[in-house]
Amino acid sequence: MERHKSNHSNHKVVIIGAGMAGIKCAIDLAKNGVEDTIILEASDRIGGRLETLKTPDGLVCDLGASWFHDSLTNPIFNKVLDDKRIKYFVDDKENLFYSENEAKIDQWRFREVLEEIMAYGEVHGIGSEKDYSVAGLCSMYDANRGRFTADDRKQLAFGAMRQLAELWNGTHWDNISAKYCFEGLGHTGRNMLLTSGYESVLREEIGELPPNYEAGKIKLNSRVSAINYEDTDKVKVESENGHVYVCDYVVVTVPHTILKLSDPKDPCYLQWEPPLPPTFAAGLSKTEYGSLGKVVFEFDACFWHENIGRFYALATKEPSNMDLPQPWEYPIIFLNYQLISNKPALVALTQEPLSTYLESLVTSKEVEIWRLFEPLISKISHVSPTPRPKRIYNSSWRSKKHIRGTYAYPARGKGDPEAIITLLEKSFDTRIRFAGAESVRGSANGCVHGAWMSGSREAQFILSYLK
Amino acid sequence: MERHKSNHSNHKVVIIGAGMAGIKCAIDLAKNGVEDTIILEASDRIGGRLETLKTPDGLVCDLGASWFHDSLTNPIFNKVLDDKRIKYFVDDKENLFYSENEAKIDQWRFREVLEEIMAYGEVHGIGSEKDYSVAGLCSMYDANRGRFTADDRKQLAFGAMRQLAELWNGTHWDNISAKYCFEGLGHTGRNMLLTSGYESVLREEIGELPPNYEAGKIKLNSRVSAINYEDTDKVKVESENGHVYVCDYVVVTVPHTILKLSDPKDPCYLQWEPPLPPTFAAGLSKTEYGSLGKVVFEFDACFWHENIGRFYALATKEPSNMDLPQPWEYPIIFLNYQLISNKPALVALTQEPLSTYLESLVTSKEVEIWRLFEPLISKISHVSPTPRPKRIYNSSWRSKKHIRGTYAYPARGKGDPEAIITLLEKSFDTRIRFAGAESVRGSANGCVHGAWMSGSREAQFILSYLK
Numbered sequence: 041m042e043r044h045k046s047n048h049s050n051h052k053v054v055i056i057g058a059g060m061a062g063i064k065c066a067i068d069l070a071k072n073g074v075e076d077t078i079i080l081e082a083s084d085r086i087g088g089r090l091e092t093l094k095t096p097d098g099l100v101c102d103l104g105a106s107w108f109h110d111s112l113t114n115p116i117f118n119k120v121l122d123d124k125r126i127k128y129f130v131d132d133k134e135n136l137f138y139s140e141n142e143a144k145i146d147q148w149r150f151r152e153v154l155e156e157i158m159a160y161g162e163v164h165g166i167g168s169e170k171d172y173s174v175a176g177l178c179s180m181y182d183a184n185r186g187r188f189t190a191d192d193r194k195q196l197a198f199g200a201m202r203q204l205a206e207l208w209n210g211t212h213w214d215n216i217s218a219k220y221c222f223e224g225l226g227h228t229g230r231n232m233l234l235t236s237g238y239e240s241v242l243r244e245e246i247g248e249l250p251p252n253y254e255a256g257k258i259k260l261n262s263r264v265s266a267i268n269y270e271d272t273d274k275v276k277v278e279s280e281n282g283h284v285y286v287c288d289y290v291v292v293t294v295p296h297t298i299l300k301l302s303d304p305k306d307p308c309y310l311q312w313e314p315p316l317p318p319t320f321a322a323g324l325s326k327t328e329y330g331s332l333g334k335v336v337f338e339f340d341a342c343f344w345h346e347n348i349g350r351f352y353a354l355a356t357k358e359p360s361n362m363d364l365p366q367p368w369e370y371p372i373i374f375l376n377y378q379l380i381s382n383k384p385a386l387v388a389l390t391q392e393p394l395s396t397y398l399e400s401l402v403t404s405k406e407v408e409i410w411r412l413f414e415p416l417i418s419k420i421s422h423v424s425p426t427p428r429p430k431r432i433y434n435s436s437w438r439s440k441k442h443i444r445g446t447y448a449y450p451a452r453g454k455g456d457p458e459a460i461i462t463l464l465e466k467s468f469d470t471r472i473r474f475a476g477a478e479s480v481r482g483s484a485n486g487c488v489h490g491a492w493m494s495g496s497r498e499a500q501f502i503l504s505y506l507k
Numbered sequence: 508m509e510r511h512k513s514n515h516s517n518h519k520v521v522i523i524g525a526g527m528a529g530i531k532c533a534i535d536l537a538k539n540g541v542e543d544t545i546i547l548e549a550s551d552r553i554g555g556r557l558e559t560l561k562t563p564d565g566l567v568c569d570l571g572a573s574w575f576h577d578s579l580t581n582p583i584f585n586k587v588l589d590d591k592r593i594k595y596f597v598d599d600k601e602n603l604f605y606s607e608n609e610a611k612i613d614q615w616r617f618r619e620v621l622e623e624i625m626a627y628g629e630v631h632g633i634g635s636e637k638d639y640s641v642a643g644l645c646s647m648y649d650a651n652r653g654r655f656t657a658d659d660r661k662q663l664a665f666g667a668m669r670q671l672a673e674l675w676n677g678t679h680w681d682n683i684s685a686k687y688c689f690e691g692l693g694h695t696g697r698n699m700l701l702t703s704g705y706e707s708v709l710r711e712e713i714g715e716l717p718p719n720y721e722a723g724k725i726k727l728n729s730r731v732s733a734i735n736y737e738d739t740d741k742v743k744v745e746s747e748n749g750h751v752y753v754c755d756y757v758v759v760t761v762p763h764t765i766l767k768l769s770d771p772k773d774p775c776y777l778q779w780e781p782p783l784p785p786t787f788a789a790g791l792s793k794t795e796y797g798s799l800g801k802v803v804f805e806f807d808a809c810f811w812h813e814n815i816g817r818f819y820a821l822a823t824k825e826p827s828n829m830d831l832p833q834p835w836e837y838p839i840i841f842l843n844y845q846l847i848s849n850k851p852a853l854v855a856l857t858q859e860p861l862s863t864y865l866e867s868l869v870t871s872k873e874v875e876i877w878r879l880f881e882p883l884i885s886k887i888s889h890v891s892p893t894p895r896p897k898r899i900y901n902s903s904w905r906s907k908k909h910i911r912g913t914y915a916y917p918a919r920g921k922g923d924p925e926a927i928i929t930l931l932e933k934s935f936d937t938r939i940r941f942a943g944a945e946s947v948r949g950s951a952n953g954c955v956h957g958a959w960m961s962g963s964r965e966a967q968f969i970l971s972y973l974k
Contacts, residue, residue, distance in 0.1 A: 111623075111655075112623065112626055112627055112630055112652070113630055130655050130656070132615075132619035132620065133615070134613065134615045134616075135615065146601065147614075148599075148600070148601045148602065149601075152599035152697050153599065153697075156578075156579065156696050156697050159579055159695045159696055160579055160696070162695075163579055163580060163695060185579070185696075188578075188597050188697070189597070189599075228626045228629075228630060229623050229626055229627070229652075230619050230620075230623050230655070232655075
């Protein structure tokens with residue numbers, strides 16, 4: 041009996057996941073009088089898809105989410121813009137496009153064609169039955185409207201389109217739905233790159249929690265293995281270590297990569313009792329996460345153009361072997377931290393399958409990374425030979441077993457990516473709430489402020505029921 | 508009795524206006540068996556707001572509508588793109604921005620700020636009660652979000668915004684509604700500039716009319732002075748010279764500048780019997796036309812960069828005296844006909860009040876035009892002194908008494924410009940139809956293909972009733 045008791049605890053609200061959505065939900069509940077909450081976090085750290093790297097040389101950069109997007113309407117940005125502890129860089133400086141063959145590609149050569157391909161996708165995509173990939177869209181455009189553009193400019197436009205699509209979504213353009221990927225493209229206002237790291241924002245948020253909440257009520261290493269909502273009154277949330285959290289409401293913020301797992305043998309499988317409604321499970325099964333990787337190259341000194349904000353390396357070929365990438369097979373964006381925060385570093389944005397390949401490297405990891413990136417970096421180098429990096433860091437979002445990717449993208453053939461949002465917003469049981477970056481509509485989807493807004497939304501929902 | 512008879516004629520459909528809308532309407536009616544139509548044109552020529560200039564040196568350029576806009580969805584363009592008699596230039600080449608102070612302004616310096624101002628307008632404009640001008644929007648943006656941008660870049664962005672707004676709408680940015688002007692901004696696909704002139708397109712269309720229709724059934728110098736629809740059966744359309752055209756349907760394609768005239772003493776006043784319904788008249792009274800002027804400078808030889816498609820001269824000051832313009836007070840776009848059609852000419856796009864001022868010049872017209880434009884052209888000249896033009900031509904859209912402007916723009920404080928479209932589409936009497944470039948929604952509004960589509964739409968409407 042004693043043992044049974046110790047394995048149970050009662051809570052008004054159990055929040056699953058200590059990322060921005062879960063933390064914001066706890067904040068808003070507490071601010072409105074509901075302090076009887078607990079956050080269960082599967083991993084050994086808070087922050088979810090936020091991860092700030094701080095190097096011995098003082099470079100601060102995010103391996104996960106990096107920007108305040110939608111700066112005009114971003115509620116977090118608008119809250120912290122006068123906060124001296126939060127530092128950001130207005131990411132609107134000059135960009136340089138280049139490729140294996142050209143050291144500088146003027147943007148006018150592809151810009152209007154690129155926009156026309158997107159418009160072509162909208163005209164022929166939305167509302168039509170057929171779905172096709174962004175790569176397929178370019179082929180279709182070429183066949184039907186290619187006659188109006190010289191070959192060299194067209195190839196640049198396709199290259200720029202591949203880069204835009206892949207580094208927006210974190211995956212190869214063959215996987216991305218041309219039908220849905222242009223709808224939410226673009227943000228409301230410029231991007232602000234955190235130079236104090238998203239960790240600084242997370243700390244500010246945590247500061248809004250009740251005293252000692254973090255130490256006492258955020259339970260790390262507490263993976264939820266089952267949610268039982270058979271009882272018409274209480275919901276029982278069971279963690280892997282056998283503790284049962286009995287509650288009135290549960291807010292589920294785990295990534296869809298985890299939520300969609302259907303194999304009970306998967307170590308992160310979440311069991312629902314009764315099982316998730318079939319439409320809900322079917323909706324989740326259509327969600328796909330890309331993996332936008334970051335590779336940080338720290339050098340002794342800057343040897344590239346220090347006033348360029350971003351270097352856009354266009355690919356000159358398609359991958360010949362997905363398992364063994366070669367230089368110039370993937371479009372890459374380099375963020376110039378010399379301009380951003382006066383540190384001689386370049387941060388590469390990568391996509392799948394390249395990002396997963398880089399994560400998988402064990403032996404000679406830095407040598408292999410340098411083999412792939414040295415040709416791209418040497419092309420923007422002012423010195424020869426190209427200096428070797430002092431240190432290389434890279435992200436591992438696909439490998440983190442409780443995350444398994446970075447954010448959802450509109451996958452080809454999987455239908456409208458907003459369909460799942462409708463299911464999540466509505467839920468199938470008043471007591472079971474869903475939050476997280478992928479549970480909001482529009483340009484906040486997949487963003488930190490989207491997660492934040494969703495946590496706030498579910499707190500409001502619960503509060504309205506408690507009244 | 509004989510005299511009375513000769514003053515009357517009967518027609519199935521009377522079309523008012525021999526512009527693209529009216530001609531297309533007659534074509535579609537004839538193709539579907541309704542040949543008993545007549546077109547009454549107030550002026551002494553067909554084409555309406557189409558006017559192609561052909562100079563002794565062989566330069567062909569339009570003083571009115573110049574582009575196939577929306578090339579991906581433009582039904583006229585898609586019809587003629589293989590027609591060897593129609594020639595066009597894909598207008599997507601390199602553009603050069605410059606000002607009195609800078610010979611070359613890199614676009615990255617203002618592009619993202621410009622886009623952010625537009626996004627700011629959308630966030631704070633649409634759906635809000637208050638309306639303000641585009642100039643006012645920039646002030647508001649500066650006050651609220653100006654802190655994130657260095658002054659020089661902000662001034663460039665405001666200058667680029669002024670240029671975009673004024674040369675899109677043909678009027679000063681103080682007049683333009685920030686609330687409505689960004690909604691329809693942009694086109695679906697690149698712009699195709701007619702190098703054979705819009706006259707060539709008009710000739711192709713006229714070729715689709717029944718034989719001898721143009722000579723026999725397009726009545727020039729036949730201004731309609733009254734439309735009488737008291738009778739429940741026939742509508743009587745009376746021309747200035749006293750002829751009465753009795754018909755089943757009348758298709759009104761006259762510009763809204765004329766349709767809205769409320770002063771019976773105006774020589775172009777159109778009298779309705781019974782009067783236009785008050786909501787209709789009120790809707791029309793809110794429509795404003797700008798006047799996008801063209802000034803053609805023909806030189807002996809090209810002395811500017813021949814590979815630049817357009818030169819964007821940003822203004823460095825606001826007009827000090829609207830009645831006496833000074834150089835650099837108005838943003839101007841120059842189209843480079845050396846690149847476009849291998850002719851040493853520059854065509855300036857101008858806006859009100861400058862365009863109206865230029866139209867008003869009588870004595871020393873060319874001298875005064877050159878006083879205003881020489882400083883802008885000398886800034887892109889590779890030789891000194893700047894060669895004088897051989898010939899100067901300019902448009903006169905505001906002065907043409909049956910037109911009085913170029914196309915409608917969203918005027919500040921006048922409400923949603925689409926409201927009038929709803930009234931026109933619906934009409935107030937089945938027998939009275941409205942067509943013309945301003946009677947269609949979306950990006951075709953104000954365009955030649957919009958006029959064409961509206962003529963086709965009203966033909967279909969009438970045909971569906973005649974069945």
